[in-house]
Amino acid sequence: MVAYVVEELQDVTLDIAGPEGRLAHDDLMSPFVWTEGADFRLLVRVLPNPLRATDPTGIIWAGDSTDGLCFTMRDGPAIEPGSSPDDAGGCEDPTLVQSEDGGYVIFYTGVDARRSQGALMVAEGPSLAELRMQRVLLKAPEGEGNIKEATVAKAPDGTFRLFYEYAKDNASRIGLAVGPSLQGPWTVVPDPFTVRADSWDNWHLSTGPIVQREGCDPVMFYNGATVDARWRIGWISFSPDFTHITGRGIEPILLPPPARSRDATDIAFAASCLVMGDAIWLYYSLEDKILRRARIRCYT
Numbered sequence: 001m002v003a004y005v006v007e008e009l010q011d012v013t014l015d016i017a018g019p020e021g022r023l024a025h026d027d028l029m030s031p032f033v034w035t036e037g038a039d040f041r042l043l044v045r046v047l048p049n050p051l052r053a054t055d056p057t058g059i060i061w062a063g064d065s066t067d068g069l070c071f072t073m074r075d076g077p078a079i080e081p082g083s084s085p086d087d088a089g090g091c092e093d094p095t096l097v098q099s100e101d102g103g104y105v106i107f108y109t110g111v112d113a114r115r116s117q118g119a120l121m122v123a124e125g126p127s128l129a130e131l132r133m134q135r136v137l138l139k140a141p142e143g144e145g146n147i148k149e150a151t152v153a154k155a156p157d158g159t160f161r162l163f164y165e166y167a168k169d170n171a172s173r174i175g176l177a178v179g180p181s182l183q184g185p186w187t188v189v190p191d192p193f194t195v196r197a198d199s200w201d202n203w204h205l206s207t208g209p210i211v212q213r214e215g216c217d218p219v220m221f222y223n224g225a226t227v228d229a230r231w232r233i234g235w236i237s238f239s240p241d242f243t244h245i246t247g248r249g250i251e252p253i254l255l256p257p258p259a260r261s262r263d264a265t266d267i268a269f270a271a272s273c274l275v276m277g278d279a280i281w282l283y284y285s286l287e288d289k290i291l292r293r294a295r296i297r298c299y300t
Contacts, residue, residue, distance in 0.1 A: 057090030107150035208270035
């Protein structure tokens with residue numbers, strides 16, 4: 001029996017030039033962290049607090065770190081609402097994949113100008129300062145809505161799996177598409193798994209990061225919730241080709257601590273992972289405003 005155990009929790013902070021500096025009072029979500037050499041890079045969704053009616057639902061900022069905990073933010077946004085009506089209302093949920101030529105492929109959620117629907121979009125470029133080709137990748141079919149929260153994995157045969165969250169029947173679900181490359185074309189296939197009626201994930205599901213290690217089944221640290229949107233983080237593993245489930249945790253591995261204020265949201269939400277030695281470092285958000293990192297170890 002496989003067990004994923006949280007062994008340490010750490011704060012993740014942004015260097016924002018003092019308590020009154022840029023981004024100092026903004027809410028922070030969806031921390032996507034990766035490494036380049038000895039350095040850590042960050043993409044994070046930022047939105048003002050309080051959020052005004054005319055504010056975008058998110059702007060994606062980038063930062064750099066030497067320890068993976070304190071990030072120095074760059075001078076301007078990496079991805080912000082543009083001229084396209086598909087992301088004029090906001091840019092959310094960044095996921096970065098480096099292409100074979102070393103360039104960046106960033107999947108993100110674009111919110112339309114009316115703030116009524118989210119679509120999965122992609123931006124590409126040789127660096128975070130030179131992103132281009134912001135285009136719609138997947139948009140919800142009739143009867144569904146808000147395709148978002150991309151997670152990308154590569155199968156042993158070289159094809160790619162694109163997991164995403166979508167809305168249906170007043171609930172969030174996890175969908176799956178298959179493509180020959182990062183550029184697609186993407187073919188939607190049956191959902192990889194669903195809710196469990198008598199569990200902590202009985203109503204909502206949302207994608208989380210996937211860890212692929214030699215000799216181990218791929219594992220996703222996914223997000224699940226009850227009908228009242230009490231989000232927790234659990235795990236599920238797949239066969240290497242992602243055709244079937246090989247394991248699923250009974251209980252969540254991460255849940256929010258007691259809230260700091262009565263009006264805080266009851267949410268812990270996974271966003272990205274790094275594998276360092278025997279440890280998995282999971283980056284996540286609390287209350288849709290605070291960033292954290294958890295050290296997780298797998299026991300068999």
